[in-house]
Amino acid sequence: MKAKLTQEQKLTWKLTQKLGQAIELLQYNGFQLQQFLEKQMKENPLIEVETDRTVPDYTPAKRGMGFDESFWIDNSQDLAGYVKEQLLDKELSPAFKQIVEYGIDSLDENGYLTIALTDWQFAFQTDEETIGEALELIQSLDPAGIGARNLQECLALQLYRSSVPNTLAVNIVTNHLEWIADDRMEDLMMEYEVSEAAIEEAIQDIQSLHPKPGILVAGKTSSPIIPDGEVYQSNGVWKVALTGWNSPTITIVDYSLDHSSLSPEERDFFQKYTQEGKWLQKALSQRLDSLDRVFKSIVRRQIAFFDYGPEHMKPLVLREIAEETGLHVSTVSRAVKEKYLQTPHGTYPVKFFFQPGLQGETGEVSAYAIKHLIKEMISHEDKQKPLSDQKLSEMLKKEFQIEVSRRTVAKYRLALKLPSSSKRKRRRNK
Template sequence: MKLQLVNEQVLQWKMNQSLMQSIQVLQMSSMELMEYIREIEKENPVIEEIRYNDEHVQYRSSDTSVSIGEINSSELTLYDQLKQQLFTLSISEEIRPVVLFGIDSLNESGYLDVSLDIWAAKCNTTIEIVEEALKHIQSLEPAGIGARSLSECIELQLAAQSFVPAFLQDLIQEHIEWLADDNIQRISEHYGVSHSYVEEVIDHIKNCHPKPGQLLTTKKADYIIPEATIFKEAGNWKISFYSWSVPKITINTDYQNSTFKEKQTANYVKEKLNQLESLKKAIVYRSDTLERVIQVIVEKQHMYFEKGASMLRPLTLREIASDLDLHVSTISRTVANKYVQTTNGVLPLNFFLQSGIKQANGSKASALAVKQMIAELISNEDKINPLSDEKIKNKLALDYNLQIARRTVMKYREQLNIPASLKRKER
């Protein structure tokens, strides 16, 4: 085979640094954008300040400044809260350290995670002292703390209500499935008690918390900063962006207007000015794209803002991309990790992108809206004669003109963690 050189023209699309930065900034949340600008500001001396409308954020002005995500109130752990309660008890100095060891030996659910023998050995004391210390712990709030098993946890909670059936421990340890199935007949026959008494027992058990320690667990707050607020004014739905969504960056005039004799210094300042200009363009691109996307969402989901979740319509990234003549990936990056303030609270933009289920007549309905309708029908049903999935299907057709299959009703009901009609029935 003879080799030869051939000239060929090829069109190639290369992503420059500015475009890459615009894409990167587009998918950032407001919090991430703040942190990103902060990192650039640390190594770019031409930045004078970061302005959020009338608010000035000068990151270099103080090393002791605290970011939004770092503002937290003092939080007490499960163990701190239990130890605080000890001041209400009369505990001897001999037993106090044993009680403290026991509290520290609880797991996050509030159960004792150590045997009494090991507890006694670790505290160099007797089993009798440990048992007394355990009684002190089990007297703390919430009831059930310090239990060594689920049955003991429930017994402690029922004891606090002065209600402890003789067969409770055997029922929980040996026949827990009867409780799960509300099998009143089986429990009644097995323990020789009346149906009414079994119903009373089950009601009390259902009111018990299986993991009482979680009632004292403080969850760390997740900070969410909305990009904009959607509100109604003069009969129209409007969008107002928060200042932090479009930060303004001021250039240090000493660098902007100066001429540097050293070429290396001049090139460095020019590079930093170009970096800043690129960042400004990326922020404007993010703001403009986000505003356009939110505007389309408000227009498409107008009935949601007017009537609520039951009026959400199916909406996809592709539909928004088509309306704005943008690529689907651009819309995906725009809505990622972004939130808006609405009359129904702070919601992620992804909330408004709903998959649709096809009805018998060929039209589509939002899956979330259908779930909302099912939940409302069940909440308003006759508790003595609850609605079956078939009846819910029929009512959706009659009340909402919604034609869906019974198996779809069952799937959505299960996703809502709503039991079947047989288990919802009240006797």
């Protein structure tokens, strides 16, 4: 009985290990997959991997509207230089820009602010409000989390960048971060009166953050993000094809040995690595099938985007793709993680195509489309009479039949890293 139980435990462990590896494979993008396979070849002498590593020409999507990742970062550039470059498209007075750049120069290599606000204020003989605005501007720049004065603020800044911030996670990092380190799950559940699942989700969000965002710039190399799929039009129909990086061929080498002449240890050796090679072939085939189904479903759902451009993005959630493909929501989530699609409009993270929506008189409108309209209205506003969030809300209703509350307009404006109307006017007049 004991021996049988031990065998079952070993089988369970092996199945769990294989399942974990299969999940990892789905989460990898094309480049990460190649790194994984290179490691597998070193560990398994019986497999050979062939991959088409041709990198297609592509155009990065424009920054600033739901997609703010750099496709190229020169590792010779320091953090301050990288952050200052983002000020180029900001309308700042020379005096205010000097104050902001002083704050940027006061960031350490990890992205934290090393100067006290009172010292910063004294250095320019200015008021507390101006320094607060300068800090707010720095904290709105990339990488998310820079300009923080402590770890809690750094993590909270990153959480606020989400289109729908996890308020529970924000509260935990702000008030009870040490409870996570001490694994005080029950205390967190009692403190916030939520379920264990909610706490676990919040902790997962927190664990995905970077405690030292500054090194994300210093540690990057001058290499491009490689698209995992290419969307193209053929005979008037939009299609998607996975790039060669995602379609490797695994060959199991047959040495044509006379197994009868092998020792038991040698037979076990060949059997073990042959089985692992076959598992890898199957796992890669499943990964390819999942990516193909998910990418094709996204393209079908976002036809208006491909026909007319990003401002015609439709609302979309993971559940809709899961229902159409027959995959679990968690599988869809892993399939889109860190993946990129090359389109005629530029190359976008696959997650970009998932947008929340609001109901308008002409149908549901994506948050991205509303952000686009808000950005356009602000860019064409009277510089001396900037549009308030309430006014923007009224214009969306009157001109586009989209009913959005002032509060929602403010949330989208902040997501676009655009200051309030009073701050826009003040910065232009300084």
